[in-house]
Amino acid sequence: NAGVTQTPKFQVLKTGQSMTLQCAQDMNHEYMSWYRQDPGMGLRLIHYSVGAGITDQGEVPNGYNVSRSTTEDFPLRLLSAAPSQTSVYFCASSWRGGEETQYFGPGTRLLVL
Amino acid sequence: AQTVTQSQPEMSVQEAETVTLSCTYDTSESDYYLFWYKQPPSRQMILVIRQEAYKQQNATENRFSVNFQKAAKSFSLKISDSQLGDAAMYFCAYRSANTGNQFYFGTGTSLTVIP
Numbered sequence: 001n002a003g004v005t006q007t008p009k010f011q012v013l014k015t016g017q018s019m020t021l022q023c024a025q026d027m028n029h030e031y032m033s034w035y036r037q038d039p040g041m042g043l044r045l046i047h048y049s050v051g052a053g054i055t056d057q058g059e060v061p062n063g064y065n066v067s068r069s070t071t072e073d074f075p076l077r078l079l080s081a082a083p084s085q086t087s088v089y090f091c092a093s094s095w096r097g098g099e100e101t102q103y104f105g106p107g108t109r110l111l112v113l
Numbered sequence: 114a115q116t117v118t119q120s121q122p123e124m125s126v127q128e129a130e131t132v133t134l135s136c137t138y139d140t141s142e143s144d145y146y147l148f149w150y151k152q153p154p155s156r157q158m159i160l161v162i163r164q165e166a167y168k169q170q171n172a173t174e175n176r177f178s179v180n181f182q183k184a185a186k187s188f189s190l191k192i193s194d195s196q197l198g199d200a201a202m203y204f205c206a207y208r209s210a211n212t213g214n215q216f217y218f219g220t221g222t223s224l225t226v227i228p
Contacts, residue, residue, distance in 0.1 A: 088156065092158075
């Protein structure tokens with residue numbers, strides 16, 4: 001199993017550009033989430049999904065879109081990048097909620113100029 | 114929303130000694146789960162230990178153990194016989210047993226291990 005994979009590992013964008021951060025898992029997990037990590041802020045939830053076709057907003061959803069057309073994939077779209085979106089982005093998945101731990105991808109470092 | 118507080122931004126410990134990292138949380142729920150994650154310089158998030166709130170017994174994983182005080186809403190991590198490889202950022206996290214998916218993370222504690 002590859003676990004949770006994320007691409008790209010690093011990306012530089014100009015303000016106003018759009019892009020999609022890819023996330024895939026091969027563990028047949030129902031739950032998938034996107035977090036951003038900023039210094040001194042811990043990890044903050046952007047969007048999450050409890051299954052294919054079902055998504056919901058987390059703590060900091062503005063400026064981001066998600067969709068979940070398959071169990072395996074959960075892409076995060078930046079519609080019009082802003083410098084405030086400079087961060088490290090983590091995708092995570094788990095079998096279900098509750099006691100199940102989340103498995104994290106390696107992260108994507110995004111720099112918006 | 115639940116809040117998780119880690120009041121120690123940085124901690125240090127001598128190799129082979131014991132260190133305790135603090136975590137408190139705020140919730141009105143009675144059923145939930147608590148986690149400690151380790152993030153080394155590679156940035157990979159690694160689960161260290163997990164505690165179910167309905168269990169009174171403190172979780173233990175080799176050199177890692179927790180002190181779970183439900184009434185005080187406290188969940189500290191003790192690392193015994195500290196090793197150089199333990200140097201990392203440590204995050205405390207809360208997950209409701211009812212609402213399911215959302216994890217709430219603390220702001221992290223950076224642990225330095227001194228040889």
